[in-house]
Amino acid sequence: MGVSITNFSRSGLSDWLIQRFTAVVMAVYTVFIVGYILSTPGLDYGQWKEFFECTGVRIFTLLTLISVVAHAWIGMWIISTDYIKPAVLRFAFQATCFLTMFVFLVWGIDIIWGL
Amino acid sequence: MLVSVYRYNPETDSAPYMQDYQVEIPAGKDLMVLDVLALIKEQDSSLAYRRSCREGVCGSDGLNINGKNGLACVTPLSECAKGGKLVLRPLPGLPVIRDIVIDMSLFYKQYEKIKPYLQNNTPAPAIERLQSPEERAKLDGLYECILCACCSTSCPSFWWNPEKFIGPAGLLQAYRFLADSRDTATDDRLADLDDPFSVFRCRGIMNCVSVCPKGLNPTRAIGHIRNMLLSRNV
Numbered sequence A: 001m002g003v004s005i006t007n008f009s010r011s012g013l014s015d016w017l018i019q020r021f022t023a024v025v026m027a028v029y030t031v032f033i034v035g036y037i038l039s040t041p042g043l044d045y046g047q048w049k050e051f052f053e054c055t056g057v058r059i060f061t062l063l064t065l066i067s068v069v070a071h072a073w074i075g076m077w078i079i080s081t082d083y084i085k086p087a088v089l090r091f092a093f094q095a096t097c098f099l100t101m102f103v104f105l106v107w108g109i110d111i112i113w114g115l
Numbered sequence B: 001m002l003v004s005v006y007r008y009n010p011e012t013d014s015a016p017y018m019q020d021y022q023v024e025i026p027a028g029k030d031l032m033v034l035d036v037l038a039l040i041k042e043q044d045s046s047l048a049y050r051r052s053c054r055e056g057v058c059g060s061d062g063l064n065i066n067g068k069n070g071l072a073c074v075t076p077l078s079e080c081a082k083g084g085k086l087v088l089r090p091l092p093g094l095p096v097i098r099d100i101v102i103d104m105s106l107f108y109k110q111y112e113k114i115k116p117y118l119q120n121n122t123p124a125p126a127i128e129r130l131q132s133p134e135e136r137a138k139l140d141g142l143y144e145c146i147l148c149a150c151c152s153t154s155c156p157s158f159w160w161n162p163e164k165f166i167g168p169a170g171l172l173q174a175y176r177f178l179a180d181s182r183d184t185a186t187d188d189r190l191a192d193l194d195d196p197f198s199v200f201r202c203r204g205i206m207n208c209v210s211v212c213p214k215g216l217n218p219t220r221a222i223g224h225i226r227n228m229l230l231s232r233n234v
Helices: A012-038 A045-053 A055-083 A087-113 B033-043 B105-113 B133-137 B156-160 B167-178 B186-193 B207-211 B218-233
Strands: B002-007 B017-022 B062-065 B068-071 B085-089 B096-098
Touching (some): A012 A055, A012 B218, A045 A055, A055 A087, A055 B156, B002 B033, B033 B085, B105 B167, B156 B167, B167 B218, B186 B218, B207 B218
Parallel strands (some): B002 B085
Antiparallel strands (some): B002 B017, B062 B068, B062 B085
């Protein structure tokens, strides 16, 4: 069988494991953020800004952002190889996904770290 | 009883169509779907279908019966046609040769890929390769597969990628040899399965488990293969 060159890691096992790991990261982050919001009544912009100035929160947020991108890439790649049979269309779809995710990733880093 | 059957003869028909038959079901009898097909065949000898052992052993008569894959010979009307109507279609996802007879080449090609035979590179013993009862017990729930294709043709992952995804039937057999204490090719077998399609196209929706006429569980076998791949590679 030909080797896939557009999937995330070239290995089905590795893609699978990365998708599971990133899912756990996103789940924990969701609990973390929702927990913070619920435990901070009357949350205002100042508190929110201060919260994201903490290096730990920034690192965790960046980890989650990267997890979203990896998770989404693997998922969209699987969807494209299931449902889009003409190679040109499939590649166009994958390229669009890649560009979108890349823009969101860089934009997200810009927002989180305020570079 | 009204029976609607998928008909297609590529030599005379430009497109497949459904043909209705009125079949007299003998009172007080719970016929199998295969018996109903035999009654239709008496009315209309042009209908083509596969059958052989008529007792759920050969796996020839896998059909889509009222929307669910199953073996015609072991599916009673009382179970599948509760609404009083029976709709028979070929197993989905594979090319139709004629009527409800499908071309299973792709299914067999996937089965062949997993090398469904014992591989052992140690010298053959004088009598036979022995197994403990515990080692033998690991093959239960795996060796019983009759390759009827009900599971693989109910699997959307197999519909979309029948040339790349091994499918539940093939993977159940792959695990049957991975789990066999007498087989020494475990590592090669696992290496052959570590691409993004062969095993990992399984999304665990368990259609295979719900249709298997032998009550086997390919999803669990696929989970075992994944765990073997993980412990080999992490």
